[in-house]
Amino acid sequence: MAEFFEVRTTIEGHEKAASLAHGILLAGLATSIDIAEVPHPAPHCDGTAWQLTLITTERQVSELERHIRQTDATMPIDKEPVMQGFDSYPEWLADDQA
Numbered sequence: 001m002a003e004f005f006e007v008r009t010t011i012e013g014h015e016k017a018a019s020l021a022h023g024i025l026l027a028g029l030a031t032s033i034d035i036a037e038v039p040h041p042a043p044h045c046d047g048t049a050w051q052l053t054l055i056t057t058e059r060q061v062s063e064l065e066r067h068i069r070q071t072d073a074t075m076p077i078d079k080e081p082v083m084q085g086f087d088s089y090p091e092w093l094a095d096d097q098a
Contacts, residue, residue, distance in 0.1 A: 004082040005061050007054045009068050009075050010038065017050035020071050029064045030054040
């Protein structure tokens with residue numbers, strides 16, 4: 001079973017994306033957050049959206065999803081296990097795992 005999961009979501013508006021990422025960081029729900037501008041996923045929109053790619057622990061996946069849904073209940077959320085690439089928990093996260 002994977003200890004970590006990659007979670008992706010897409011949101012409209014740079015300010016909303018930055019605010020969501022900041023809230024996730026302050027809540028300690030992800031070990032890594034990447035924000036990238038992407039083409040808008042809706043076919044009728046020609047603008048851009050922002051994709052957040054987050055790495056979190058298995059224990060925190062549900063809480064992270066709840067946090068994202070509080071921002072926008074319709075946001076797509078994709079998650080998949082990370083099977084390699086992490087030797088151990090980051091120090092700041094490992095303190096809470098005991």
